[in-house]
Amino acid sequence: MLQQSLFMLKLKPSDLNLEVLEMLTFFYSVYLKFMPNPQQLVLILYDFYGGSRQMYRHYSLEKHQELVAVHTDNFAKLSKKARENPVDESNELLVDESLGEYAKGAAIFSQYCTACHKEKEVLVGPPIAEMAEIYINNETALIDWIREPGKKREDFPQMPGFPQLSDEELQELSKYIIK
Numbered sequence: 779m780l781q782q783s784l785f786m787l788k789l790k791p792s793d794l795n796l797e798v799l800e801m802l803t804f805f806y807s808v809y810l811k812f813m814p815n816p817q818q819l820v821l822i823l824y825d826f827y828g829g830s831r832q833m834y835r836h837y838s839l840e841k842h843q844e845l846v847a848v849h850t851d852n853f854a855k856l857s858k859k860a861r862e863n864p865v866d867e868s869n870e871l872l873v874d875e876s877l878g879e880y881a882k883g884a885a886i887f888s889q890y891c892t893a894c895h896k897e898k899e900v901l902v903g904p905p906i907a908e909m910a911e912i913y914i915n916n917e918t919a920l921i922d923w924i925r926e927p928g929k930k931r932e933d934f935p936q937m938p939g940f941p942q943l944s945d946e947e948l949q950e951l952s953k954y955i956i957k
């Protein structure tokens with residue numbers, strides 16, 4: 779759904795930023811007559827990240843195909859603004875070297891996980907402190923969960939998986955979580 783909307787607005791995944799999110803919230807509220815709460819929006823977003831590779835391919839194949847445009851002044855304005863301020867596509871990690879051996883893990887965590895997890899409080903998912911408690915003696919199980927999460931807590935949504943992270947990244951991540 780999100781992919782479709784971005785597609786209609788002629789936006790690339792790299793255009794995804796707060797501006798676009800705002801626009802999409804508007805889009806959903808108008809066209810689906812419901813306003814997603816932040817949790818749903820985050821989940822929708824991650825759903826989208828998962829499919830972004832296919833979308834790139836789709837884009838390069840169908841560049842010349844006529845696209846359906848959404849004719850709303852607000853959309854046009856916001857999507858123009860978003861295009862003029864593209865998010866850096868290089869996906870470079872912001873590593874804070876002062877964190878020493880946990881620096882890389884912390885950077886990966888803040889890129890992929892902080893949308894839903896905080897250090898000590900429940901956000902969309904449980905805090906890092908709780909993860910550390912569960913997996914302190916089982917790093918392998920932690921890595922398995924991140925790659926392909928199960929469904930555990932009844933009152934929480936499903937966590938999206940991160941199969942795109944390399945073994946090395948997952949190891950850095952779990953080292954940071956468990957520390």
Ligand code: HEC
Pocket residue numbers: 820821824887890891892893894895902903904909912920923924928929930931932934935936937938940951
């Ligand atoms: C879109 C939101 C979201 C993102 C992003 C997210 N998580 Fe989660 N995470 C959740 C939710 C929701 C749960 C609780 C799921 C459940 O209990 O069924 C959870 C649970 C967990 C758990 C607890 C597993 C257990 O056995 O109880 C760990 C560990 C975890 N996440 C790690 C991560 C890591 C590491 C990342 C980043 C690579 C990440 N999560 C990104 C939403 C997210």
